[in-house]
Amino acid sequence: MWKVGDEENFDQRVLRTNNHWLWVGYVSPKDGYGRWKPRHNDLAQLAHRAAYERWVGPISDDYVIDHINHPDQYRRCVRPDHLEAITHAENTRRGDSPAGVNSRLTHCPRCGDPLEPPYCTLRKDGSRRCLRCQRAEHARYRARKRAVLSGQDQAVAGPDG
Numbered sequence: 001m002w003k004v005g006d007e008e009n010f011d012q013r014v015l016r017t018n019n020h021w022l023w024v025g026y027v028s029p030k031d032g033y034g035r036w037k038p039r040h041n042d043l044a045q046l047a048h049r050a051a052y053e054r055w056v057g058p059i060s061d062d063y064v065i066d067h068i069n070h071p072d073q074y075r076r077c078v079r080p081d082h083l084e085a086i087t088h089a090e091n092t093r094r095g096d097s098p099a100g101v102n103s104r105l106t107h108c109p110r111c112g113d114p115l116e117p118p119y120c121t122l123r124k125d126g127s128r129r130c131l132r133c134q135r136a137e138h139a140r141y142r143a144r145k146r147a148v149l150s151g152q153d154q155a156v157a158g159p160d161g
Contacts, residue, residue, distance in 0.1 A: 002053035006038045010054060013047075014078055021079035023047040032075040051078035052085065064091050089126075108133060 013025035013036065023034030025047065034047030052065050059065065063085040070077060077083075086094075093103045105115055108130035113119045120128045 001058075002050065003038065007054070009038060010036060010050060014051075016079075020074060020077045020082065021051075022074075023076040023078050027076055034076050034078065047076070048078050048083055051080060052083045055080035056083070056085075059085055062087060064088055066091050066094065102127075 013023060013034075015022045015024045023036075026035045026044075027033070028035055035044040036047045036050050037044045046065070048067065049059060049065050053059060064087070066084050066086050067074060067077060068082050068084050070082065074082075092099050094100060107114055108120075111130060111132050113130055113132050115128045115130065119132070120130050121134065122128055
């Protein structure tokens with residue numbers, strides 16, 4: 001949460017270039033995001049979140065700050081017009097994780113059917129499942145089960161029949 005009086009402490013750690021405002025304070029080697037502690041006893045916070053609160057305004061609890069059209073090497077950018085408050089779900093959809101990639105699919109990668117009703121089912125968790133592929137998988141499952149059951153029937157009857 002941004003506090004009045006922290007401006008100078010924050011601004012001295014920002015290098016303003018023509019395209020980006022780069023955080024030159026502490027940057028985590030694990031994730032590449034800048035961290036900022038206003039005072040010694042305060043908890044560290046993400047620099048881009050602090051920048052958003054400083055120049056744009058408060059961030060709702062259910063929102064995250066996304067770097068707009070930035071490659072990973074610019075996670076240190078704190079320029080306010082390069083930051084956007086979005087929901088966690090939207091942040092996932094924009095990302096390169098498997099969940100993000102899948103959410104942007106418009107057609108099933110296996111059969112090519114559209115991933116929208118009536119060609120797919122929508123699950124409670126928001127994921128989509130292609131009906132043609134779901135039915136084919138169910139048919140393969142039933143065939144495997146029939147094969148196992150018919151094999152058990154033969155084993156019970158014995159080799160002599």
